[in-house]
Amino acid sequence: MARRITLGLYLLFLALPLYWLINMSFKTNEEITGALTLWPRNPTTANFVRIFTDPSWYMGYVNSLEYVVLNTVISISLALPAAYAFSRYRFLGDKHLFFWLLSNRMAPPAVFALPFFNLYSAVGLFDTPWAVALAHCLFNVPLAVWILEGFMSGVPREIDETAQLDGYSFPRFFFRIFLPLIGNGVGVAAFFCFMFSWVELLLARTLTTVDAKPIAAIMTRTVSAAGMDWGLLAAAGVLTLIPGALVIWFVRNQIAKGFALGRV
Protein backbone atom coordinates (compact mmCIF):
# COMPACT_ATOMS: atom_id res chain seq x y z
CA MET A 1 0.00 0.00 0.00
CA ALA A 2 2.73 2.42 1.04
CA ARG A 3 4.54 1.63 -2.18
CA ARG A 4 1.46 2.39 -4.20
CA ILE A 5 1.01 5.72 -2.52
CA THR A 6 4.66 6.61 -3.10
CA LEU A 7 4.41 5.67 -6.75
CA GLY A 8 1.11 7.53 -7.08
CA LEU A 9 2.59 10.69 -5.57
CA TYR A 10 5.64 10.39 -7.79
CA LEU A 11 3.51 10.11 -10.91
CA LEU A 12 1.29 12.95 -9.73
CA PHE A 13 4.21 15.33 -9.32
CA LEU A 14 5.68 14.17 -12.60
CA ALA A 15 2.48 14.70 -14.51
CA LEU A 16 1.30 17.86 -12.79
CA PRO A 17 3.28 20.43 -14.80
CA LEU A 18 2.40 18.59 -17.97
CA TYR A 19 -1.27 18.54 -17.06
CA TRP A 20 -1.18 22.19 -16.14
CA LEU A 21 0.33 23.12 -19.51
CA ILE A 22 -2.35 21.20 -21.38
CA ASN A 23 -4.98 22.57 -19.04
CA MET A 24 -3.89 26.15 -19.73
CA SER A 25 -3.77 25.64 -23.46
CA PHE A 26 -7.53 25.02 -23.53
CA LYS A 27 -8.40 28.02 -21.34
CA THR A 28 -8.98 31.64 -22.20
CA ASN A 29 -6.62 34.28 -20.86
CA GLU A 30 -9.38 35.57 -18.58
CA GLU A 31 -9.75 32.18 -16.95
CA ILE A 32 -6.00 31.68 -16.59
CA THR A 33 -5.43 35.03 -14.92
CA GLY A 34 -8.68 34.76 -12.95
CA ALA A 35 -9.55 32.19 -10.34
CA LEU A 36 -7.74 28.86 -9.96
CA THR A 37 -9.60 26.17 -11.92
CA LEU A 38 -8.52 22.56 -12.07
CA TRP A 39 -9.98 22.08 -15.54
CA PRO A 40 -11.13 24.52 -18.25
CA ARG A 41 -14.58 25.90 -17.41
CA ASN A 42 -15.03 27.24 -20.95
CA PRO A 43 -12.84 24.95 -23.04
CA THR A 44 -11.60 26.65 -26.16
CA THR A 45 -9.41 25.60 -29.07
CA ALA A 46 -8.91 29.19 -30.16
CA ASN A 47 -5.25 29.11 -29.07
CA PHE A 48 -4.49 26.11 -31.30
CA VAL A 49 -6.53 27.51 -34.19
CA ARG A 50 -4.51 30.69 -34.00
CA ILE A 51 -1.22 28.79 -34.22
CA PHE A 52 -2.34 26.63 -37.13
CA THR A 53 -3.74 29.53 -39.15
CA ASP A 54 -1.09 32.18 -38.58
CA PRO A 55 1.98 31.51 -40.75
CA SER A 56 4.17 33.54 -38.42
CA TRP A 57 3.35 30.89 -35.81
CA TYR A 58 3.26 27.61 -37.65
CA MET A 59 6.28 28.45 -39.75
CA GLY A 60 8.21 28.40 -36.49
CA TYR A 61 7.56 24.66 -36.24
CA VAL A 62 8.45 24.14 -39.87
CA ASN A 63 11.71 26.04 -39.44
CA SER A 64 12.60 24.16 -36.27
CA LEU A 65 11.85 20.78 -37.81
CA GLU A 66 13.80 21.71 -40.89
CA TYR A 67 17.06 22.43 -39.13
CA VAL A 68 16.61 19.61 -36.63
CA VAL A 69 16.14 17.00 -39.37
CA LEU A 70 18.97 18.52 -41.41
CA ASN A 71 21.21 18.41 -38.38
CA THR A 72 20.31 14.81 -37.52
CA VAL A 73 21.03 13.65 -41.07
CA ILE A 74 24.33 15.55 -41.27
CA SER A 75 25.45 14.42 -37.81
CA ILE A 76 24.73 10.74 -38.41
CA SER A 77 26.23 10.62 -41.88
CA LEU A 78 29.41 12.31 -40.67
CA ALA A 79 29.58 10.29 -37.47
CA LEU A 80 29.20 6.86 -39.13
CA PRO A 81 32.53 6.86 -41.01
CA ALA A 82 34.29 8.63 -38.14
CA ALA A 83 33.04 6.13 -35.58
CA TYR A 84 34.04 3.25 -37.87
CA ALA A 85 37.56 4.62 -38.09
CA PHE A 86 37.81 5.05 -34.32
CA SER A 87 36.44 1.58 -33.76
CA ARG A 88 38.45 -0.35 -36.36
CA TYR A 89 41.74 1.41 -36.96
CA ARG A 90 44.60 2.55 -34.82
CA PHE A 91 46.20 5.75 -35.97
CA LEU A 92 48.46 8.41 -34.53
CA GLY A 93 46.67 10.24 -31.73
CA ASP A 94 43.41 8.34 -32.13
CA LYS A 95 42.68 8.32 -28.41
CA HIS A 96 43.43 12.01 -28.03
CA LEU A 97 41.30 12.89 -31.01
CA PHE A 98 38.45 10.85 -29.62
CA PHE A 99 38.66 12.62 -26.29
CA TRP A 100 38.96 16.00 -27.95
CA LEU A 101 35.75 15.28 -29.88
CA LEU A 102 34.01 14.49 -26.62
CA SER A 103 35.34 17.60 -24.93
CA ASN A 104 33.52 19.67 -27.57
CA ARG A 105 30.33 18.72 -25.82
CA MET A 106 31.55 20.33 -22.64
CA ALA A 107 31.76 23.84 -24.11
CA PRO A 108 28.72 26.05 -23.45
CA PRO A 109 26.90 27.08 -26.65
CA ALA A 110 27.08 30.74 -25.65
CA VAL A 111 30.82 30.65 -26.27
CA PHE A 112 30.24 29.84 -29.92
CA ALA A 113 27.29 32.14 -30.56
CA LEU A 114 29.38 35.16 -31.47
CA PRO A 115 31.89 33.47 -33.82
CA PHE A 116 29.08 31.62 -35.58
CA PHE A 117 27.07 34.83 -35.94
CA ASN A 118 29.98 36.65 -37.48
CA LEU A 119 31.05 33.77 -39.70
CA TYR A 120 27.59 32.99 -41.05
CA SER A 121 26.86 36.66 -41.73
CA ALA A 122 30.05 36.82 -43.76
CA VAL A 123 29.32 33.76 -45.89
CA GLY A 124 25.59 34.43 -46.31
CA LEU A 125 24.33 31.49 -44.27
CA PHE A 126 22.80 33.74 -41.62
CA ASP A 127 19.04 33.25 -41.08
CA THR A 128 18.87 29.94 -42.97
CA PRO A 129 18.08 26.48 -41.51
CA TRP A 130 21.60 25.45 -42.58
CA ALA A 131 23.10 27.97 -40.18
CA VAL A 132 21.47 26.36 -37.15
CA ALA A 133 21.86 22.80 -38.47
CA LEU A 134 25.61 23.27 -38.97
CA ALA A 135 26.07 25.04 -35.65
CA HIS A 136 24.38 22.20 -33.80
CA CYS A 137 26.78 19.73 -35.46
CA LEU A 138 29.40 21.10 -33.11
CA PHE A 139 27.65 19.26 -30.28
CA ASN A 140 25.86 16.47 -32.06
CA VAL A 141 28.63 15.03 -34.25
CA PRO A 142 30.87 14.24 -31.24
CA LEU A 143 27.93 12.79 -29.38
CA ALA A 144 26.92 10.61 -32.32
CA VAL A 145 30.53 9.46 -32.88
CA TRP A 146 30.78 8.53 -29.24
CA ILE A 147 27.54 6.55 -29.21
CA LEU A 148 28.18 4.83 -32.56
CA GLU A 149 31.77 3.93 -31.71
CA GLY A 150 30.50 1.98 -28.72
CA PHE A 151 28.04 0.03 -30.83
CA MET A 152 30.55 -0.61 -33.62
CA SER A 153 33.16 -1.92 -31.21
CA GLY A 154 30.56 -4.43 -30.08
CA VAL A 155 30.57 -5.97 -33.57
CA PRO A 156 33.40 -8.51 -33.88
CA ARG A 157 36.11 -7.62 -36.38
CA GLU A 158 35.83 -11.13 -37.81
CA ILE A 159 32.55 -10.11 -39.42
CA ASP A 160 34.36 -7.38 -41.35
CA GLU A 161 37.01 -9.89 -42.38
CA THR A 162 34.54 -12.58 -43.40
CA ALA A 163 32.84 -10.01 -45.60
CA GLN A 164 36.19 -9.14 -47.17
CA LEU A 165 36.88 -12.80 -47.86
CA ASP A 166 33.38 -13.22 -49.27
CA GLY A 167 34.32 -10.51 -51.74
CA TYR A 168 32.19 -7.65 -50.46
CA SER A 169 33.31 -4.19 -51.53
CA PHE A 170 33.54 -1.83 -48.58
CA PRO A 171 30.39 0.21 -49.31
CA ARG A 172 28.37 -2.91 -49.96
CA PHE A 173 29.60 -4.48 -46.73
CA PHE A 174 28.91 -1.30 -44.80
CA PHE A 175 25.34 -0.84 -45.95
CA ARG A 176 24.25 -4.44 -46.38
CA ILE A 177 25.96 -6.10 -43.39
CA PHE A 178 27.34 -3.57 -40.97
CA LEU A 179 24.64 -0.90 -40.76
CA PRO A 180 21.83 -3.35 -39.89
CA LEU A 181 24.03 -4.70 -37.10
CA ILE A 182 24.29 -1.33 -35.42
CA GLY A 183 20.71 -0.26 -36.22
CA ASN A 184 19.93 0.27 -32.56
CA GLY A 185 22.97 2.46 -32.18
CA VAL A 186 21.95 4.60 -35.15
CA GLY A 187 18.48 4.90 -33.60
CA VAL A 188 19.86 6.01 -30.26
CA ALA A 189 22.34 8.44 -31.83
CA ALA A 190 19.65 9.94 -34.08
CA PHE A 191 17.33 10.31 -31.11
CA PHE A 192 19.90 12.25 -29.11
CA CYS A 193 20.82 14.48 -32.07
CA PHE A 194 17.16 15.21 -32.65
CA MET A 195 16.43 16.03 -29.05
CA PHE A 196 19.50 18.19 -28.44
CA SER A 197 18.86 20.15 -31.57
CA TRP A 198 15.16 20.49 -30.84
CA VAL A 199 15.57 21.92 -27.34
CA GLU A 200 18.59 24.11 -28.00
CA LEU A 201 17.53 27.76 -27.94
CA LEU A 202 20.52 30.05 -27.73
CA LEU A 203 22.28 29.29 -31.02
CA ALA A 204 19.00 28.81 -32.85
CA ARG A 205 17.81 32.25 -31.81
CA THR A 206 21.10 34.03 -32.37
CA LEU A 207 21.63 32.67 -35.87
CA THR A 208 18.15 33.48 -37.23
CA THR A 209 16.07 36.64 -37.54
CA VAL A 210 12.99 36.26 -39.74
CA ASP A 211 13.02 33.50 -42.35
CA ALA A 212 14.37 30.66 -40.26
CA LYS A 213 13.12 31.68 -36.84
CA PRO A 214 12.55 28.60 -34.66
CA ILE A 215 9.42 28.07 -32.60
CA ALA A 216 11.17 28.66 -29.29
CA ALA A 217 12.17 32.12 -30.44
CA ILE A 218 8.69 32.89 -31.75
CA MET A 219 7.17 32.00 -28.41
CA THR A 220 8.93 34.96 -26.84
CA ARG A 221 6.82 37.22 -29.09
CA THR A 222 3.67 36.71 -27.04
CA VAL A 223 4.87 39.38 -24.64
CA SER A 224 3.23 42.51 -25.94
CA ALA A 225 1.89 45.85 -24.71
CA ALA A 226 -1.38 44.10 -23.90
CA GLY A 227 0.47 41.74 -21.54
CA MET A 228 1.27 38.06 -21.84
CA ASP A 229 -0.87 35.80 -24.04
CA TRP A 230 -0.81 32.88 -21.63
CA GLY A 231 -3.20 30.57 -23.48
CA LEU A 232 -1.40 30.92 -26.78
CA LEU A 233 1.95 30.31 -25.14
CA ALA A 234 0.65 27.19 -23.46
CA ALA A 235 -0.76 25.86 -26.74
CA ALA A 236 2.60 26.47 -28.44
CA GLY A 237 4.27 24.65 -25.58
CA VAL A 238 2.00 21.63 -25.99
CA LEU A 239 2.75 21.45 -29.70
CA THR A 240 6.48 21.70 -28.99
CA LEU A 241 6.30 18.53 -26.94
CA ILE A 242 4.73 16.51 -29.73
CA PRO A 243 7.73 15.93 -32.06
CA GLY A 244 9.86 14.74 -29.16
CA ALA A 245 7.13 12.39 -28.02
CA LEU A 246 6.75 11.04 -31.57
CA VAL A 247 10.49 10.43 -31.92
CA ILE A 248 10.58 8.61 -28.60
CA TRP A 249 7.63 6.48 -29.71
CA PHE A 250 9.32 5.45 -32.94
CA VAL A 251 12.73 4.63 -31.50
CA ARG A 252 11.52 3.24 -28.18
CA ASN A 253 12.61 -0.32 -29.02
CA GLN A 254 16.02 0.77 -30.26
CA ILE A 255 16.51 2.88 -27.18
CA ALA A 256 15.54 0.11 -24.82
CA LYS A 257 18.07 -2.21 -26.47
CA GLY A 258 20.49 0.59 -27.14
CA PHE A 259 20.82 1.70 -23.56
CA ALA A 260 21.59 -1.85 -22.56
CA LEU A 261 24.20 -2.52 -25.26
CA GLY A 262 25.88 0.73 -26.02
CA ARG A 263 27.94 3.01 -23.94
CA VAL A 264 25.29 5.56 -23.09
Add this chain to the structure above:
Amino acid sequence: MTLRLEGISRSVAGVAHLRDVSLSLPRGMPNVLLGPTLSGKTSLMRLMAGLDRPDSGRILLDGKDVTGVPARRRSVAMVYQQFVNYPTLTLYENIASPLRVAGVKGAEIDRRVREAAALLRLEPLLERLPPQVSGGQQQRTAIARALVRRADLVLLDEPLANLDYKLREELREELPRLFADSGAILVYATTEPTEALLLGGQVVALWEGAVAQVGPSAEVYRAPRTLAAARVFSDPPMNELAIACRDGALLLPDGRRLSVGGRLASLPAGDHRLGFRAETLRFAAPAAGTLCFAGTVAVTEITGSESFVHVDVDVGAAAPARWVSLLPGVQELEPGQPVSLAVDPAAIFVFDAAGAIAGAPCRAAA
Protein backbone atom coordinates in the same frame (compact mmCIF):
# COMPACT_ATOMS: atom_id res chain seq x y z
CA MET B 1 47.67 -26.47 -57.38
CA THR B 2 49.85 -25.49 -54.42
CA LEU B 3 50.23 -22.64 -52.03
CA ARG B 4 53.85 -21.80 -51.39
CA LEU B 5 55.16 -19.55 -48.65
CA GLU B 6 58.71 -18.33 -49.03
CA GLY B 7 60.60 -16.86 -46.08
CA ILE B 8 57.54 -15.32 -44.43
CA SER B 9 58.20 -13.15 -41.38
CA ARG B 10 55.87 -10.89 -39.52
CA SER B 11 56.11 -9.02 -36.25
CA VAL B 12 53.50 -6.90 -34.54
CA ALA B 13 54.59 -4.09 -32.22
CA GLY B 14 58.11 -5.51 -32.02
CA VAL B 15 57.00 -9.05 -31.17
CA ALA B 16 57.87 -11.67 -33.77
CA HIS B 17 54.72 -13.64 -34.64
CA LEU B 18 56.24 -15.56 -37.55
CA ARG B 19 59.88 -16.23 -38.19
CA ASP B 20 61.11 -17.18 -41.64
CA VAL B 21 58.33 -19.61 -42.51
CA SER B 22 58.70 -21.49 -45.77
CA LEU B 23 56.06 -24.05 -46.67
CA SER B 24 54.48 -25.80 -49.56
CA LEU B 25 50.83 -26.75 -49.12
CA PRO B 26 49.48 -29.11 -51.77
CA ARG B 27 45.83 -29.76 -52.58
CA GLY B 28 44.12 -33.09 -52.24
CA MET B 29 44.94 -33.68 -48.59
CA PRO B 30 44.42 -31.79 -45.35
CA ASN B 31 47.28 -29.51 -44.40
CA VAL B 32 47.21 -29.41 -40.63
CA LEU B 33 48.87 -26.52 -38.81
CA LEU B 34 49.60 -27.97 -35.40
CA GLY B 35 50.87 -25.91 -32.51
CA PRO B 36 49.97 -24.59 -29.10
CA THR B 37 48.25 -21.24 -28.59
CA LEU B 38 50.41 -18.31 -29.78
CA SER B 39 52.54 -20.57 -31.97
CA GLY B 40 51.53 -18.52 -35.03
CA LYS B 41 48.77 -20.66 -36.57
CA THR B 42 46.25 -17.84 -36.85
CA SER B 43 48.90 -15.31 -37.91
CA LEU B 44 49.91 -17.65 -40.70
CA MET B 45 46.32 -18.19 -41.82
CA ARG B 46 45.62 -14.47 -41.89
CA LEU B 47 48.61 -14.03 -44.20
CA MET B 48 47.41 -16.83 -46.45
CA ALA B 49 43.98 -15.19 -46.55
CA GLY B 50 45.42 -11.79 -47.40
CA LEU B 51 43.98 -10.15 -44.28
CA ASP B 52 47.50 -9.25 -43.14
CA ARG B 53 50.71 -8.67 -45.05
CA PRO B 54 54.04 -10.26 -44.21
CA ASP B 55 56.97 -8.01 -43.29
CA SER B 56 59.10 -10.04 -45.64
CA GLY B 57 58.72 -13.09 -47.85
CA ARG B 58 56.39 -14.08 -50.66
CA ILE B 59 53.15 -16.04 -50.98
CA LEU B 60 52.68 -17.89 -54.25
CA LEU B 61 49.50 -19.55 -55.44
CA ASP B 62 50.24 -21.86 -58.36
CA GLY B 63 53.46 -20.00 -58.92
CA LYS B 64 51.72 -16.62 -59.05
CA ASP B 65 52.79 -14.03 -56.48
CA VAL B 66 49.69 -13.04 -54.47
CA THR B 67 51.51 -11.44 -51.53
CA GLY B 68 49.99 -7.99 -51.96
CA VAL B 69 46.59 -9.02 -53.33
CA PRO B 70 43.85 -7.90 -50.93
CA ALA B 71 41.59 -10.54 -49.39
CA ARG B 72 38.48 -9.52 -51.33
CA ARG B 73 40.19 -10.22 -54.64
CA ARG B 74 41.48 -13.65 -53.66
CA SER B 75 39.59 -16.88 -53.79
CA VAL B 76 39.77 -17.73 -50.09
CA ALA B 77 37.23 -19.03 -47.61
CA MET B 78 37.88 -18.98 -43.90
CA VAL B 79 36.12 -20.49 -40.89
CA TYR B 80 36.97 -19.05 -37.50
CA GLN B 81 37.06 -20.71 -34.13
CA GLN B 82 34.31 -18.34 -32.98
CA PHE B 83 31.12 -18.83 -34.96
CA VAL B 84 31.21 -15.91 -37.37
CA ASN B 85 28.07 -15.32 -39.40
CA TYR B 86 26.14 -12.24 -40.43
CA PRO B 87 23.64 -11.98 -37.55
CA THR B 88 21.02 -10.02 -39.51
CA LEU B 89 20.86 -12.43 -42.47
CA THR B 90 19.06 -15.77 -42.45
CA LEU B 91 21.13 -18.93 -42.63
CA TYR B 92 20.15 -19.19 -46.30
CA GLU B 93 21.39 -15.67 -47.05
CA ASN B 94 24.48 -16.29 -44.96
CA ILE B 95 25.43 -19.26 -47.08
CA ALA B 96 24.41 -17.50 -50.30
CA SER B 97 26.30 -14.34 -49.46
CA PRO B 98 29.61 -15.02 -51.29
CA LEU B 99 27.67 -16.21 -54.35
CA ARG B 100 25.48 -13.11 -54.38
CA VAL B 101 28.57 -10.90 -54.25
CA ALA B 102 30.15 -12.89 -57.07
CA GLY B 103 27.02 -12.30 -59.18
CA VAL B 104 26.02 -15.96 -59.55
CA LYS B 105 22.53 -16.48 -61.06
CA GLY B 106 19.60 -16.95 -58.69
CA ALA B 107 18.75 -20.53 -59.65
CA GLU B 108 22.39 -21.58 -59.39
CA ILE B 109 22.69 -19.92 -55.97
CA ASP B 110 19.61 -21.78 -54.78
CA ARG B 111 20.96 -25.10 -56.05
CA ARG B 112 24.36 -24.67 -54.44
CA VAL B 113 23.02 -23.36 -51.12
CA ARG B 114 20.59 -26.28 -50.82
CA GLU B 115 23.31 -28.75 -51.74
CA ALA B 116 25.65 -27.39 -49.06
CA ALA B 117 22.80 -27.20 -46.54
CA ALA B 118 21.98 -30.83 -47.21
CA LEU B 119 25.59 -31.90 -46.68
CA LEU B 120 25.74 -30.06 -43.37
CA ARG B 121 22.17 -30.96 -42.33
CA LEU B 122 20.96 -27.37 -42.13
CA GLU B 123 17.94 -27.71 -44.42
CA PRO B 124 15.16 -27.21 -41.84
CA LEU B 125 16.89 -24.14 -40.43
CA LEU B 126 17.55 -22.09 -43.54
CA GLU B 127 14.99 -19.39 -42.76
CA ARG B 128 16.26 -18.81 -39.23
CA LEU B 129 18.70 -16.15 -38.10
CA PRO B 130 22.08 -17.21 -36.65
CA PRO B 131 21.27 -16.17 -33.06
CA GLN B 132 18.25 -18.48 -33.20
CA VAL B 133 20.24 -21.68 -33.79
CA SER B 134 22.75 -23.58 -31.67
CA GLY B 135 26.49 -23.01 -31.73
CA GLY B 136 27.09 -26.18 -33.72
CA GLN B 137 24.54 -25.13 -36.30
CA GLN B 138 26.11 -21.69 -36.51
CA GLN B 139 29.50 -23.22 -37.14
CA ARG B 140 28.04 -25.56 -39.77
CA THR B 141 26.58 -22.47 -41.45
CA ALA B 142 30.01 -20.87 -41.51
CA ILE B 143 31.43 -24.08 -42.99
CA ALA B 144 28.64 -24.20 -45.59
CA ARG B 145 29.46 -20.63 -46.59
CA ALA B 146 33.08 -21.61 -47.05
CA LEU B 147 31.97 -24.62 -49.08
CA VAL B 148 29.55 -23.02 -51.57
CA ARG B 149 31.94 -20.54 -53.02
CA ARG B 150 34.39 -23.23 -54.15
CA ALA B 151 37.41 -21.19 -53.17
CA ASP B 152 40.93 -22.17 -54.18
CA LEU B 153 42.04 -21.96 -50.60
CA VAL B 154 39.99 -23.01 -47.58
CA LEU B 155 41.28 -22.01 -44.16
CA LEU B 156 39.77 -23.65 -41.09
CA ASP B 157 41.08 -22.03 -37.91
CA GLU B 158 40.30 -24.45 -35.06
CA PRO B 159 36.79 -24.84 -36.44
CA LEU B 160 35.78 -27.48 -33.92
CA ALA B 161 37.36 -26.04 -30.79
CA ASN B 162 34.14 -24.49 -29.49
CA LEU B 163 31.86 -27.40 -30.36
CA ASP B 164 30.67 -30.14 -28.08
CA TYR B 165 32.34 -33.52 -28.13
CA LYS B 166 29.88 -35.43 -30.32
CA LEU B 167 29.65 -32.77 -32.99
CA ARG B 168 33.41 -32.55 -33.13
CA GLU B 169 33.75 -36.25 -33.79
CA GLU B 170 31.16 -36.07 -36.57
CA LEU B 171 32.47 -32.94 -38.23
CA ARG B 172 36.09 -33.97 -37.95
CA GLU B 173 35.34 -36.98 -40.07
CA GLU B 174 33.22 -35.06 -42.56
CA LEU B 175 35.28 -31.92 -43.05
CA PRO B 176 38.15 -33.29 -45.16
CA ARG B 177 35.65 -35.27 -47.22
CA LEU B 178 33.46 -32.20 -47.82
CA PHE B 179 36.32 -30.15 -49.13
CA ALA B 180 38.11 -32.95 -50.94
CA ASP B 181 35.60 -32.79 -53.80
CA SER B 182 35.94 -29.04 -54.19
CA GLY B 183 39.60 -29.36 -55.21
CA ALA B 184 40.60 -26.65 -52.79
CA ILE B 185 43.81 -26.40 -50.82
CA LEU B 186 42.62 -27.23 -47.33
CA VAL B 187 44.44 -25.77 -44.35
CA TYR B 188 43.31 -26.78 -40.90
CA ALA B 189 44.70 -25.29 -37.69
CA THR B 190 44.47 -27.15 -34.41
CA THR B 191 46.11 -27.29 -31.02
CA GLU B 192 45.38 -30.99 -30.59
CA PRO B 193 47.85 -33.68 -31.72
CA THR B 194 45.03 -36.24 -31.73
CA GLU B 195 43.06 -34.16 -34.19
CA ALA B 196 46.10 -33.86 -36.46
CA LEU B 197 46.57 -37.63 -36.42
CA LEU B 198 42.89 -38.31 -37.09
CA LEU B 199 42.79 -35.90 -40.02
CA GLY B 200 45.88 -37.39 -41.58
CA GLY B 201 47.48 -35.59 -44.49
CA GLN B 202 50.43 -33.29 -44.09
CA VAL B 203 51.19 -31.77 -40.72
CA VAL B 204 53.08 -28.53 -40.11
CA ALA B 205 54.30 -28.41 -36.53
CA LEU B 206 54.60 -24.79 -35.43
CA TRP B 207 56.57 -23.68 -32.39
CA GLU B 208 56.95 -20.02 -31.38
CA GLY B 209 56.27 -18.72 -34.85
CA ALA B 210 58.67 -21.03 -36.66
CA VAL B 211 58.13 -24.30 -38.49
CA ALA B 212 59.45 -27.16 -36.35
CA GLN B 213 58.77 -29.93 -38.86
CA VAL B 214 56.68 -30.71 -41.94
CA GLY B 215 55.63 -34.13 -43.12
CA PRO B 216 52.94 -36.80 -43.18
CA SER B 217 51.26 -36.62 -39.78
CA ALA B 218 52.02 -40.20 -38.71
CA GLU B 219 55.65 -39.78 -39.64
CA VAL B 220 56.06 -36.50 -37.75
CA TYR B 221 54.43 -38.13 -34.75
CA ARG B 222 56.66 -41.19 -34.92
CA ALA B 223 59.89 -39.45 -35.82
CA PRO B 224 60.04 -35.81 -34.71
CA ARG B 225 63.26 -34.22 -35.90
CA THR B 226 63.43 -31.58 -33.20
CA LEU B 227 62.49 -31.23 -29.56
CA ALA B 228 60.00 -28.53 -30.53
CA ALA B 229 58.22 -30.83 -32.99
CA ALA B 230 58.10 -33.58 -30.38
CA ARG B 231 56.65 -31.18 -27.81
CA VAL B 232 54.04 -29.86 -30.24
CA PHE B 233 53.00 -33.35 -31.18
CA SER B 234 52.55 -34.74 -27.67
CA ASP B 235 49.38 -34.74 -25.65
CA PRO B 236 49.81 -35.16 -22.69
CA PRO B 237 53.09 -33.21 -22.80
CA MET B 238 56.23 -35.18 -23.50
CA ASN B 239 58.20 -36.19 -20.41
CA GLU B 240 61.66 -34.68 -20.51
CA LEU B 241 64.87 -35.41 -18.70
CA ALA B 242 68.13 -33.45 -18.90
CA ILE B 243 71.23 -35.63 -18.76
CA ALA B 244 74.90 -35.31 -19.39
CA CYS B 245 77.03 -37.91 -21.12
CA ARG B 246 80.60 -38.15 -19.84
CA ASP B 247 83.10 -40.92 -20.37
CA GLY B 248 80.44 -43.30 -21.68
CA ALA B 249 78.21 -42.83 -18.61
CA LEU B 250 74.87 -41.02 -18.27
CA LEU B 251 74.74 -38.53 -15.41
CA LEU B 252 71.83 -36.72 -13.82
CA PRO B 253 72.30 -33.01 -12.97
CA ASP B 254 73.24 -33.91 -9.38
CA GLY B 255 75.94 -36.26 -10.60
CA ARG B 256 74.08 -39.51 -9.99
CA ARG B 257 74.95 -42.19 -12.50
CA LEU B 258 72.21 -43.85 -14.54
CA SER B 259 72.90 -47.47 -15.15
CA VAL B 260 71.71 -48.21 -18.62
CA GLY B 261 73.34 -50.01 -21.42
CA GLY B 262 72.60 -50.48 -25.09
CA ARG B 263 71.79 -47.58 -27.37
CA LEU B 264 71.93 -44.88 -24.73
CA ALA B 265 75.38 -45.92 -23.56
CA SER B 266 76.90 -45.06 -26.90
CA LEU B 267 75.77 -41.40 -27.01
CA PRO B 268 78.42 -38.80 -27.84
CA ALA B 269 79.72 -36.82 -24.89
CA GLY B 270 77.83 -33.64 -23.95
CA ASP B 271 74.47 -32.43 -22.67
CA HIS B 272 71.34 -34.15 -23.90
CA ARG B 273 67.62 -34.12 -23.35
CA LEU B 274 65.70 -37.33 -23.25
CA GLY B 275 62.05 -37.30 -24.29
CA PHE B 276 59.50 -40.05 -23.93
CA ARG B 277 55.76 -40.10 -24.29
CA ALA B 278 53.31 -40.80 -21.48
CA GLU B 279 52.44 -44.28 -22.75
CA THR B 280 56.07 -45.42 -22.47
CA LEU B 281 56.38 -44.43 -18.81
CA ARG B 282 55.25 -47.46 -16.79
CA PHE B 283 54.91 -48.34 -13.17
CA ALA B 284 57.49 -51.08 -12.56
CA ALA B 285 59.97 -52.25 -9.99
CA PRO B 286 63.57 -51.28 -10.75
CA ALA B 287 65.09 -53.77 -13.19
CA ALA B 288 68.23 -53.98 -15.21
CA GLY B 289 68.20 -52.60 -18.74
CA THR B 290 65.54 -49.95 -17.98
CA LEU B 291 65.67 -46.36 -16.77
CA CYS B 292 64.22 -46.39 -13.27
CA PHE B 293 63.01 -43.51 -11.15
CA ALA B 294 61.26 -43.01 -7.84
CA GLY B 295 58.45 -40.46 -7.52
CA THR B 296 55.23 -39.55 -5.79
CA VAL B 297 51.77 -39.32 -7.31
CA ALA B 298 50.50 -35.72 -7.73
CA VAL B 299 47.19 -36.06 -9.61
CA THR B 300 45.34 -38.83 -11.37
CA GLU B 301 43.02 -38.04 -14.27
CA ILE B 302 40.74 -40.91 -15.17
CA THR B 303 39.14 -40.84 -18.61
CA GLY B 304 37.49 -44.26 -18.23
CA SER B 305 39.45 -46.58 -20.42
CA GLU B 306 42.72 -44.95 -19.42
CA SER B 307 44.25 -42.99 -16.56
CA PHE B 308 46.73 -40.15 -16.76
CA VAL B 309 48.89 -40.26 -13.66
CA HIS B 310 50.91 -37.10 -12.99
CA VAL B 311 53.97 -37.95 -10.96
CA ASP B 312 56.60 -35.77 -9.31
CA VAL B 313 59.91 -37.49 -10.03
CA ASP B 314 63.29 -36.87 -8.44
CA VAL B 315 65.56 -36.32 -11.44
CA GLY B 316 68.48 -34.87 -9.56
CA ALA B 317 67.54 -31.23 -10.22
CA ALA B 318 66.52 -28.63 -7.62
CA ALA B 319 62.84 -29.25 -8.21
CA PRO B 320 61.24 -32.57 -9.08
CA ALA B 321 60.05 -33.01 -12.68
CA ARG B 322 56.30 -33.42 -13.31
CA TRP B 323 55.88 -36.39 -15.61
CA VAL B 324 52.77 -38.04 -16.95
CA SER B 325 52.20 -41.74 -17.26
CA LEU B 326 49.37 -43.13 -19.37
CA LEU B 327 48.06 -46.35 -17.90
CA PRO B 328 45.22 -48.55 -19.11
CA GLY B 329 42.02 -48.82 -17.10
CA VAL B 330 40.99 -46.99 -13.96
CA GLN B 331 43.96 -46.46 -11.66
CA GLU B 332 43.03 -45.37 -8.17
CA LEU B 333 46.12 -43.76 -6.71
CA GLU B 334 46.28 -41.44 -3.73
CA PRO B 335 48.18 -38.18 -4.11
CA GLY B 336 51.47 -38.46 -2.26
CA GLN B 337 51.70 -42.20 -2.80
CA PRO B 338 55.28 -43.22 -3.64
CA VAL B 339 55.69 -45.09 -6.90
CA SER B 340 58.47 -46.64 -8.89
CA LEU B 341 58.66 -45.87 -12.61
CA ALA B 342 60.52 -47.33 -15.53
CA VAL B 343 61.05 -46.33 -19.15
CA ASP B 344 62.07 -48.69 -21.88
CA PRO B 345 65.27 -47.18 -23.32
CA ALA B 346 64.16 -48.31 -26.76
CA ALA B 347 61.21 -45.86 -26.66
CA ILE B 348 63.27 -42.79 -25.85
CA PHE B 349 63.96 -39.83 -28.13
CA VAL B 350 67.32 -38.24 -27.56
CA PHE B 351 67.83 -34.57 -28.44
CA ASP B 352 71.11 -32.69 -28.38
CA ALA B 353 71.66 -29.39 -26.59
CA ALA B 354 70.36 -27.44 -29.61
CA GLY B 355 67.13 -29.47 -29.71
CA ALA B 356 67.88 -31.56 -32.79
CA ILE B 357 67.22 -35.27 -32.71
CA ALA B 358 70.26 -37.37 -31.81
CA GLY B 359 68.59 -40.73 -31.44
CA ALA B 360 65.11 -41.99 -32.30
CA PRO B 361 63.41 -44.93 -30.63
CA CYS B 362 63.55 -48.29 -32.34
CA ARG B 363 60.56 -48.73 -34.65
CA ALA B 364 59.47 -51.88 -32.88
CA ALA B 365 59.09 -50.07 -29.59
CA ALA B 366 57.12 -47.19 -31.09
